Amino acid sequence: MTAAAERTQHSSTEDVLAVAREQVLDRGTGLSQEQVLAVLELADDRLEDLLALAHEVRMRWCGPEVEVEGIISLKTGGCPEDCHFCSQSGRFPTPVRSAWLDIPGLVEAARQTAATGATEFCIVAAVRGPDARLLSQVRDGVKAIRESGNDIQIACSLGMLTQEQVDELVAMGVHRYNHNLETARSHFPNVVTTHSWEERWDTLRMVRAAGMEVCSGGILGMGETTEQRAEFAAQLAELEPDEVPMNFLIPQPGTPYEHYEPVEGREALKLVAAFRLAMPRTMLRFAGGRELTLGDLGAEQGMLGGINAIIVGNYLTNLGRPAQRDLDMLADLKMPIKALADSL
Amino acid sequence: MYCVHCGRPDAEGDHSGCRGVRAALEPPRFCAECARRMVVQVTPVGWSARCSRHGEITSAEPTSVV
Ligand code: SF4
Ligand SMILES: [Zn+2]
Ligand SMILES: [Zn+2]
Numbered sequence: 001m002t003a004a005a006e007r008t009q010h011s012s013t014e015d016v017l018a019v020a021r022e023q024v025l026d027r028g029t030g031l032s033q034e035q036v037l038a039v040l041e042l043a044d045d046r047l048e049d050l051l052a053l054a055h056e057v058r059m060r061w062c063g064p065e066v067e068v069e070g071i072i073s074l075k076t077g078g079c080p081e082d083c084h085f086c087s088q089s090g091r092f093p094t095p096v097r098s099a100w101l102d103i104p105g106l107v108e109a110a111r112q113t114a115a116t117g118a119t120e121f122c123i124v125a126a127v128r129g130p131d132a133r134l135l136s137q138v139r140d141g142v143k144a145i146r147e148s149g150n151d152i153q154i155a156c157s158l159g160m161l162t163q164e165q166v167d168e169l170v171a172m173g174v175h176r177y178n179h180n181l182e183t184a185r186s187h188f189p190n191v192v193t194t195h196s197w198e199e200r201w202d203t204l205r206m207v208r209a210a211g212m213e214v215c216s217g218g219i220l221g222m223g224e225t226t227e228q229r230a231e232f233a234a235q236l237a238e239l240e241p242d243e244v245p246m247n248f249l250i251p252q253p254g255t256p257y258e259h260y261e262p263v264e265g266r267e268a269l270k271l272v273a274a275f276r277l278a279m280p281r282t283m284l285r286f287a288g289g290r291e292l293t294l295g296d297l298g299a300e301q302g303m304l305g306g307i308n309a310i311i312v313g314n315y316l317t318n319l320g321r322p323a324q325r326d327l328d329m330l331a332d333l334k335m336p337i338k339a340l341a342d343s344l
Numbered sequence: 345m346y347c348v349h350c351g352r353p354d355a356e357g358d359h360s361g362c363r364g365v366r367a368a369l370e371p372p373r374f375c376a377e378c379a380r381r382m383v384v385q386v387t388p389v390g391w392s393a394r395c396s397r398h399g400e401i402t403s404a405e406p407t408s409v410v
Contacts, residue, residue, distance in 0.1 A: 070388040095351070095373035099383045109387045116388070250369060253350070253361070292365055313388035318369045323389060 016042070017049055024277050025057050031277045033234035039274040040226050044266055051305030054273035058306050061280040065338040066330055067243075067309040069120035069155075069285070070113030070323075073316040074101050074141065075134060079126040081194045083182070085219055087252035087317055088126035094254030096317055106141040107148050114152045116312050116323045119340045121145070122155040122178060124316055128195065129160040135168060142172050151340065155215065160195065160203045166210045176213035176242065179203050183218050184228040185235055191222055204239060213242040217287065220271055221249035221263040229271060233278040243309065244282050246275060248289030250318055268293045269301055276306025285309035291321050299326075303333055346379035348372035353379075372401070 016038040023029050031039065042050060078090045078098035087094040101109070106123070113121045123141065125134055135158075142154055156169060157178035169177065181200055182188065188197035200216075208214050216239060218232060236244055248263045263271070268290075276284055286307050290299055303310075310330075312323040330337060345354045349362035351374035361367070371384050375395035382393040390403040 072387060073385070076385065095349075095381055097381050097383050099385055101385060105385070105387070112387060112389045250366070291369055314386045314391065317371075317384070317386055319371060319386065319391065320369075 017046065017053055020053060020057075020277050024280050025053065025060060028061055028280050030237050030279050031233075031274070033230050036233045036274050036278050037227060037230035039277060040229055040270055042270070047266055047270060050273045051269060051301060054276040054306035055304050057276055057280050058284070058308050062283070062308050064335055065308070066303070066335045067120060067283055067285070067338045068116060068118040068326075068330075069122060069309065069311050070109070070116065070118045070313055071122040071124055071157075071311055071316060072101065072106065072109040072113075073099075073126070074106060074123050074137065075099075075125040075127060076101075076317065077126055079128070081128050081192065083192045084256040085191065085222055085249055085252065086126075087255060089255070092255045094252060100137075103137075103141055103144050107144050107150075110145045110150050110152060110154075111148065113313070114150050116327065117337045118312060119153055119338055120155055120176070121152045122157055122176075124157040124178075125159070126316075127159045129162070130158040130165055134158060135165065138169075138174075139172055142174070146173075153340070155213075157215075160199055161206060163206055166203075166206045166212070170210050170212060174212065176215050177204075177207040178215040178243075178245070179207070180218045180245070180247075181216050181232070181235065181239070183222055183224055184232040186231060187222070187224045187228045201239075204241075214239065215243040215245065216241045217243075217245035217247065217285070219247040219249050219289070220268070221260060221289070221293075222257060223260065230274075233275050236275070236282075237278045241279075241282060243285055244275065244279060245285040245287035245311070246272060246307075247287040248293040250289045250292055262289070263293050265294050265298050269298060269305055272302045272307055273305045283309045285311065287311050288315045288318060288320075296321070296325070296329075300329055300333065303329065303335065345376050346374055348374050348376050350374065351379045351381070371403070 076099040077088045077096045082091045087096045110121045155176035156174045185197045251260045312326045371391040384393045392402040394400040
């Protein structure tokens, strides 16, 4: 590299954080796709500065509270879709067998979740979209959770919805809906062939229009390029979701992505910070895969690098680290858990 | 006995993928006694796994947060 080229590269890498400080931290305007790409291309020796800035942005525009959530699989496995990362697709020879959770099991899972101090409980089903049986199970489940005296906020993730189903969920009191865009639009056809990115986008639009909070994120480490990671961040920012769950691929036995390498730790942290700078006001949640990609130390760095929400305990088909360890981490970091009263 | 992660006999073949961090994030999927695929339910603080022949096993009772 010539001295001039070196200078140019150095000043442009310096620039993106300086620009972000003024644009994102001071004015609250998220980074563009090109700017996110510049962040993702920063040298590793800038990682600390990047995380520190992302943390400042989070504190300034979201505050110190951390939203804690538990999730439960109401219907596991046997899904007709072919999302290549997913152990619950019926199309791949994975060891996951179909299972339905009964209502007492659901009420108990909600109780366990509330006992951690979590304010969010997300009910998830492995389906293309809900049928009448699933919706009636959700309706009975929500009712039973309320009758048990548990006032935790309830979110759902039941796949693609019709307008009628959106309205039904609103009527049940479901306050937030999760439906991940999963990856950049340009990469989506490599990951899923049984439905389109646009179909997912349409469901999210309906959810928003009906007044439910929109939760949409995805999985990093599915063979997307760095450019596509920046594209994904920009597309999520355009959606303006209330929450973005960030997952890192856990390669699942039997799926087409079984042998993919987990995202490297520093890369994952860079992604966390870059997503924060793209979406200064959005709740950015640590979801699946952080245990594998980041370990305990990295989880803490992520909390100090833009994350302000976590899923505690286990995931849908995978195990997480014990909830108490995350609660201890938040206490050590002096980050208060968002209380139910704040979120109502 | 069979490997609960891949269902092959414990004493045969390569189980390197069934140990370590990756496998620690996975509940048992196969019955250790007969290698049948089990019906597994993961909950926020535990898991249960049922073999149609040998019944149910569960994670240790959660104590930390409930
Ligand atoms: S729609 Fe959901 S459950 Fe079904 S294969 Fe895709 S990610 Fe898995
Ligand atoms: Zn094995
Ligand atoms: Zn058995």
